[in-house]
Amino acid sequence: xxxxxxxxxxxxxxxxxxxxxxxxxxxxxxxxxxxxxxxxxxxxxxxxxxxxxxxxxxxxxxxxxxxxxxxxxxxxxxxxxxxxxxxxxxxxxxxxxxxxxxxxxxxxxxxxxxxxxxxxxxxxxxxxxxxxxxxxxxxxxxxxxxxxxxxxxxxxxxxxxxxxxxxxxxxxxxxxxxxxxxxxxxxxxxxxxxxxxxxxxxxxxxxxxxxxxxxxxxxxxxxxxxxxxxxxxxxxxxxxxxxxxxxxxxxxxxxxxxxxxxxxxxxxxxxxxxxxxxxxxxxxxxxxxxxxxxxxxxxxxxxxxxxxxxxxxxxxxxxxxxxxxxxxxxxxxxxxxxxxxxxxxxxxxxxxxxxxxxxxxxxxxxxxxxxxxxxxxxxxxxxxxxxxxxxxxx
Amino acid sequence: xxxxxxxxxxxxxxxxxxxxxxxxxxxxxxxxxxxxxxxxxxxxxxxxxxxxxxxxxxxxxxxxxxxxxxxxxxxxxxxxxxxxxxxxxxxxxxxxxxxxxx
Numbered sequence: 001x002x003x004x005x006x007x008x009x010x011x012x013x014x015x016x017x018x019x020x021x022x023x024x025x026x027x028x029x030x031x032x033x034x035x036x037x038x039x040x041x042x043x044x045x046x047x048x049x050x051x052x053x054x055x056x057x058x059x060x061x062x063x064x065x066x067x068x069x070x071x072x073x074x075x076x077x078x079x080x081x082x083x084x085x086x087x088x089x090x091x092x093x094x095x096x097x098x099x100x101x102x103x104x105x106x107x108x109x110x111x112x113x114x115x116x117x118x119x120x121x122x123x124x125x126x127x128x129x130x131x132x133x134x135x136x137x138x139x140x141x142x143x144x145x146x147x148x149x150x151x152x153x154x155x156x157x158x159x160x161x162x163x164x165x166x167x168x169x170x171x172x173x174x175x176x177x178x179x180x181x182x183x184x185x186x187x188x189x190x191x192x193x194x195x196x197x198x199x200x201x202x203x204x205x206x207x208x209x210x211x212x213x214x215x216x217x218x219x220x221x222x223x224x225x226x227x228x229x230x231x232x233x234x235x236x237x238x239x240x241x242x243x244x245x246x247x248x249x250x251x252x253x254x255x256x257x258x259x260x261x262x263x264x265x266x267x268x269x270x271x272x273x274x275x276x277x278x279x280x281x282x283x284x285x286x287x288x289x290x291x292x293x294x295x296x297x298x299x300x301x302x303x304x305x306x307x308x309x310x311x312x313x314x315x316x317x318x319x320x321x322x323x324x325x326x327x328x329x330x331x332x333x334x335x336x337x338x339x340x341x342x343x344x345x346x347x348x349x350x351x352x353x354x355x356x357x358x359x360x361x362x363x364x365x366x367x368x369x370x371x372x373x374x375x376x377x378x379x380x381x382x383x384x385x386x387x388x389x390x391x392x393x394x
Numbered sequence: 395x396x397x398x399x400x401x402x403x404x405x406x407x408x409x410x411x412x413x414x415x416x417x418x419x420x421x422x423x424x425x426x427x428x429x430x431x432x433x434x435x436x437x438x439x440x441x442x443x444x445x446x447x448x449x450x451x452x453x454x455x456x457x458x459x460x461x462x463x464x465x466x467x468x469x470x471x472x473x474x475x476x477x478x479x480x481x482x483x484x485x486x487x488x489x490x491x492x493x494x495x496x
Contacts, residue, residue, distance in 0.1 A: 197416060204414055
């Protein structure tokens, strides 16, 4: 397949990126809305388009375990999952990270039960934000495709696993034009992984008991690798930009230059938000948008730079952190802004929206903007839900 | 952990990545004998060398020689679980309290 523009869903684009990145092992268990990714990939295997071994497993606990075992043997290993599947991987997420294995996963974001729901929000991957995985979030199929390569490159340079996240159905199933790399260029970018010690390199024990005398040194090492991931990610972004012409920085600023107000968010709603910003700008309002692509490690400095000096910012979470004061993005952005001088620090208002596939409209952004311009409603509490029914029909 | 011990241990910069142990057979160096609260005592005169206790030991702490006779306990690794005493048909192993409060 040569470099070309194709009409693809986010899932198919991701599966193509995975084939082009030339893994040795792909282990997965199907779960909506990520099922198509292993489905497409297994077709590549059946059609002889990749030499990778496809491992159909009986659960996500097993798919991540298979990836860990394969990566521990030096194999480039991929998987895909969503929501409850990600939850079933939980202990293995931490093990992959602490064993310093650069497994790469495509997470297709879906609400994590309950009540049971198969549609999009960020409650699944946000729960895994402290597991030691690098996390990249995509606005559309193109970014989902592009960021898979960047995730792989970053992961393998620092020895940490990475997950790329795209919004279930909205991005994963909607078909849009996606510009693909030529196979050879993609392979050149990805190179080959050069692991350190592996299960096949001699007699080793991986993952033995780590007592109080040693555990903290290993956590400190892991923390250091996470810090190095900033620079590794920046390098991966630069190289990918040179290759593709597309620059996927940790954050994207949209019409923020002279903005007094800003929306801060993650994922597909950024497209709707940009449209809202355009319309508000047409009416003379100084408003912009900040989209976060890299969530782990968290680009606090870039965010503080982009937001300081604004009057007020709405931080919009597609999941509730149940902290009583908003979702994880709001908490992290607040943390990022704490280091800025008080006079420069914008008022921060946490919003929760779009849970379980609830649509977000341009008009929703208008409402949030109105709220930002006015004093915080006394009855809003410390977090404001948007797009939720407040009144029963009469 | 005592400070004098700590200074001989590797720093986070030099310690093996992810705790991977790169030499074989290293578990023998991990002495687990001080985990014991009860110590097995072998009465050699009552022992018939039937070797029932040998595979029952989860810590491989009962040596059994080519001469088909067992030897004394490896107390550096025995955790004092007492399985050997329970499986012995001849009452050749008894468990006694290990040190501490009398």
